[in-house]
Amino acid sequence: MLKQLKRARDRFFGVGEADTSVPVLDGPLKPNHILENAAVFFEADGLEDLCVTSDGRLAVASGTAVLALGEAGQAATLATLDEPIQALAAYRDGLVAATCGSLHFIGGRLDGRQYRLSSASFAGCINALCEHPDGSIIISEGSGRHAYEQWSRDLLSDGASGRVLQYSPERDQLHVLGQGLKYAYGALVDARGAVFTSESWAHRIVQIEQGGTRSIYQDLPGYPARLTRARAGGYWLAVFAPRNQLIEFVLRETGFKNEMMAQVDPKYWIAPALSSGRDFFEPMQQGGVRQMGILKPWAPARSYGLVVRLNASFEPQYSLHSRVGGMHHGITAVAEFNDALLVLSKGAGRVLRLPLSDIQ
Amino acid sequence: MMDTVMTPILELKGITKKYGGVPAVEGVDFTLQKGEVHALCGENGAGKSTLTKIMAGVVEPTDGEMALDGKNVQFRNPVEAQAEGIAMVFQETSLVPTMTVGQNLYLGNEKLFNRLRAVYIASQQLLQSLNFNVDPTKTVSELGAAQKQMVEIARAVLHKARVIIFDEPTATLTPEEKRYFFDLIRNLKKNGVSIIFISHALEEALEISDRITIMRDGKLIISDDTVNFNRERIIRAMVGRDLSNTLYGKKETVRPAGKRVLSVQNLRMGTMVRNTSFSVFAGQITGVFGLIGSGRTETFKVVAGVIKRDYTHGGKVIFNDHPVRYRVPAPAVAAGIAYITEDRKVDGFFETMSISRNIYAGVLAKERLERLLTSSSEEKKIGHDWRQKLNIRSVTAEASVIELSGGNQQKVVIAKSLIQNPRLVIFDEPTRGVDVGAVAEIHEIIRRLADEGLAVVVISSYLPEVMLLSDRILVSRQGRIVEEFNGLEATEEKIMYASIH
Numbered sequence: 001m002l003k004q005l006k007r008a009r010d011r012f013f014g015v016g017e018a019d020t021s022v023p024v025l026d027g028p029l030k031p032n033h034i035l036e037n038a039a040v041f042f043e044a045d046g047l048e049d050l051c052v053t054s055d056g057r058l059a060v061a062s063g064t065a066v067l068a069l070g071e072a073g074q075a076a077t078l079a080t081l082d083e084p085i086q087a088l089a090a091y092r093d094g095l096v097a098a099t100c101g102s103l104h105f106i107g108g109r110l111d112g113r114q115y116r117l118s119s120a121s122f123a124g125c126i127n128a129l130c131e132h133p134d135g136s137i138i139i140s141e142g143s144g145r146h147a148y149e150q151w152s153r154d155l156l157s158d159g160a161s162g163r164v165l166q167y168s169p170e171r172d173q174l175h176v177l178g179q180g181l182k183y184a185y186g187a188l189v190d191a192r193g194a195v196f197t198s199e200s201w202a203h204r205i206v207q208i209e210q211g212g213t214r215s216i217y218q219d220l221p222g223y224p225a226r227l228t229r230a231r232a233g234g235y236w237l238a239v240f241a242p243r244n245q246l247i248e249f250v251l252r253e254t255g256f257k258n259e260m261m262a263q264v265d266p267k268y269w270i271a272p273a274l275s276s277g278r279d280f281f282e283p284m285q286q287g288g289v290r291q292m293g294i295l296k297p298w299a300p301a302r303s304y305g306l307v308v309r310l311n312a313s314f315e316p317q318y319s320l321h322s323r324v325g326g327m328h329h330g331i332t333a334v335a336e337f338n339d340a341l342l343v344l345s346k347g348a349g350r351v352l353r354l355p356l357s358d359i360q
Numbered sequence: 361m362m363d364t365v366m367t368p369i370l371e372l373k374g375i376t377k378k379y380g381g382v383p384a385v386e387g388v389d390f391t392l393q394k395g396e397v398h399a400l401c402g403e404n405g406a407g408k409s410t411l412t413k414i415m416a417g418v419v420e421p422t423d424g425e426m427a428l429d430g431k432n433v434q435f436r437n438p439v440e441a442q443a444e445g446i447a448m449v450f451q452e453t454s455l456v457p458t459m460t461v462g463q464n465l466y467l468g469n470e471k472l473f474n475r476l477r478a479v480y481i482a483s484q485q486l487l488q489s490l491n492f493n494v495d496p497t498k499t500v501s502e503l504g505a506a507q508k509q510m511v512e513i514a515r516a517v518l519h520k521a522r523v524i525i526f527d528e529p530t531a532t533l534t535p536e537e538k539r540y541f542f543d544l545i546r547n548l549k550k551n552g553v554s555i556i557f558i559s560h561a562l563e564e565a566l567e568i569s570d571r572i573t574i575m576r577d578g579k580l581i582i583s584d585d586t587v588n589f590n591r592e593r594i595i596r597a598m599v600g601r602d603l604s605n606t607l608y609g610k611k612e613t614v615r616p617a618g619k620r621v622l623s624v625q626n627l628r629m630g631t632m633v634r635n636t637s638f639s640v641f642a643g644q645i646t647g648v649f650g651l652i653g654s655g656r657t658e659t660f661k662v663v664a665g666v667i668k669r670d671y672t673h674g675g676k677v678i679f680n681d682h683p684v685r686y687r688v689p690a691p692a693v694a695a696g697i698a699y700i701t702e703d704r705k706v707d708g709f710f711e712t713m714s715i716s717r718n719i720y721a722g723v724l725a726k727e728r729l730e731r732l733l734t735s736s737s738e739e740k741k742i743g744h745d746w747r748q749k750l751n752i753r754s755v756t757a758e759a760s761v762i763e764l765s766g767g768n769q770q771k772v773v774i775a776k777s778l779i780q781n782p783r784l785v786i787f788d789e790p791t792r793g794v795d796v797g798a799v800a801e802i803h804e805i806i807r808r809l810a811d812e813g814l815a816v817v818v819i820s821s822y823l824p825e826v827m828l829l830s831d832r833i834l835v836s837r838q839g840r841i842v843e844e845f846n847g848l849e850a851t852e853e854k855i856m857y858a859s860i861h
Contacts, residue, residue, distance in 0.1 A: 014673030021626035024637040027617045
């Protein structure tokens with residue numbers, strides 16, 4: 001009763017939950033064109049995640065295959081799995097890849113081993129992996145209700161079933177570190193062993209602590225994805241989709257949302273996307289947004305490309321952008337490789353290469 | 361140019377004015393020719409205001425003679441001076457705030473039956489002839505600072521003054537209004553009116569005046585034709601040392617952004633602030649530039665709880681990661697937001713109280729509920745500490761704030777806010793009506809705060825100041841922040857373009 005009264009009041013005054021305002025991209029997040037103008041290093045369909053192995057090779061997950069990329073971008077297949085790969089990480093002397101519900105060890109001492117997570121997970125929405133110094137693997141699971149590719153449905157249905165798990169291959173044991181997260185997307189362990197994840201639908205980065213979470217960097221202007229440690233200290237954060245007021249508004253209109261999810265093709269939902277502008281049926285195409293075939297620079301973004309450099313205390317230092325109307329959107333992973341930053345744009349199906357000396 | 365053999369319209373010989381034995385103006389010889397624009401420069405406390413007040417009959421000189429058209433005169437009050445055609449436009453406006461513009465213009469000159477309609481029509485004609493866009497039926501309290509200034513100027517013109525003294529006329533004007541104002545001065549000059557023009561903006565003095573007189577410590581230092589001056593020479597004469605590099609020099613580094621201290625999202629307040637969004641970061645100076653009326657002050661007043669945002673859909677203010685909505689300033693002060701007002705005479709201090717008491721009031725305001733008794737020894741100690749810290753100069757320690765010069769008053773206002781240990785300091789026009797020497801000191805205070813890791817916001821209409829201080833420049837136009845520049849990449853052209861287009 002009280003909750004409903006509060007909701008009615010908020011709706012009338014446009015405050016609290018009913019406030020659809022979104023933080024702006026300013027200060028260290030001031031837009032630029034660095035990402036859009038970046039050199040294309042590798043191009044393939046179904047690119048998902050990338051990492052650098054302990055022996056200094058670059059590995060990319062593309063569809064069901066794990067590829068090793070050379071200095072010039074030439075690909076060699078390391079392994080092919082039965083299902084599409086959702087996350088990839090370096091693990092000891094090899095790699096570990098996650099598909100819907102299983103962990104696969106590739107190369108190294110544990111090559112070929114598999115671990116089924118199905119008993120622990122309902123939907124198999126594993127989206128990031130990371131090695132813990134104690135030899136275990138930190139796993140982030142976005143949703144317990146929706147599969148990985150249905151992430152926008154999880155957003156529109158106010159998903160809060162994400163978890164962060166810890167798996168130790170020695171004991172073959174799975175252990176829940178944190179749960180009830182609004183789409184955990186990213187696994188990161190800092191030098192002291194603290195575990196962090198991006199809570200995408202809450203627009204923040206949280207530290208997983210005993211019996212709860214602590215917000216570290218909040219009120220992001222986009223939906224954060226995977227985190228990586230930077231060699232020079234601090235972290236890289238990929239932001240896979242932007243927030244905008246239209247979507248914030250739709251998220252608060254439960255009836256509309258449910259009807260849209262029931263009747264409209266997911267491609268055309270009013271929801272964030274990894275790429276946009278390729279189909280004229282998409283929302284946000286008309287009126288002031290596009291005139292005479294030219295997308296206005298102030299058009300609300302449905303997809304965006306953003307990588308944020310964070311310092312050791314998770315404060316943004318600077319950022320790389322691909323703005324509205326650009327190609328290199330839907331950034332899901334970042335890695336440092338041979339003095340360059342490699343950025344995986346899932347929206348464009350490309351890996352971009354930016355010399356670190358140019359962007360600092 | 362002027363024929364110098366001609367009798368000057370106004371001549372002062374050996375003018376001295378002492379306050380309690382301390383000379384504010386000492387042995388000044390000053391001449392003003394007919395149809396001349398004469399700029400009067402000097403640090404605050406140099407005695408410019410006192411000198412002009414003597415001319416306008418506001419204060420009587422202790423010693424010396426004054427001649428108008430060659431005849432000795434002695435004014436006992438401003439009315440006498442005005443009858444002789446000397447009008448003064450004051451720094452602090454002397455309009456009646458509850459009366460309309462038209463009524464103010466004709467105040468004291470009303471006919472027995474004062475027909476307002478005729479007054480408004482005449483006022484409208486006068487204002488339009490001066491190119492001032494002010495509605496004569498509006499009450500003065502509704503007007504902005506610039507518009508009030510315009511009304512004052514119009515009043516001086518209306519009284520058919522032969523000598524008009526402007527005390528800092530352009531401090532509150534936007535660049536566009538400044539152009540109008542200069543045109544007006546040129547027009548007045550063409551009609552044979554002599555103008556004395558006190559200004560801290562040296563470019564203006566160089567641009568508009570025929571002659572420049574510089575005062576320091578109550579004495580006339582130099583008086584010469586404008587063509588013989590440049591910025592450096594004026595500054596040297598004003599302060600007796602070379603300041604031009606510390607003021608408005610080129611900067612090479614900017615401070616990196618720290619933690620986001622303030623995030624404003626979609627803020628709305630009436631017609632002044634329209635869906636503005638921006639952030640302020642710790643450890644750096646965020647400059648906010650915009651023309652007057654672009655909603656800069658209002659935006660930050662909402663943040664500080666001085667005014668309220670719209671009741672419905674008013675937007676969000678997030679301070680230190682918590683959404684806040686202050687209805688009065690006290691909780692904002694307690695949370696660590698200091699807003700240092702642009703109108704220090706009205707909102708900044710208790711003018712009849714001493715410096716110490718004013719600063720102590722800042723402590724009391726912050727710790728409202730935590731203390732029962734005030735302590736006069738603590739007050740004295742605080743006053744002493746801050747006077748030294750900010751180098752506040754006054755004749756005696758117990759001098760009331762109204763007796764201080766603009767720069768020292770501003771320092772008192774700053775001290776009063778800084779003693780509250782703020783985490784976000786908002787300076788609104790920190791150097792308005794402040795002399796060059798004090799400007800450098802206030803800039804130093806602002807920089808020190810940013811170096812200490814505080815989030816500092818500087819709102820200013822003076823472009824060189826914004827560019828010099830800011831690590832990050834936000835440009836406001838029509839109630840919202842429209843552009844952001846890095847302190848290094850910003851140029852005057854870019855900022856001006858963003859604030860107008």
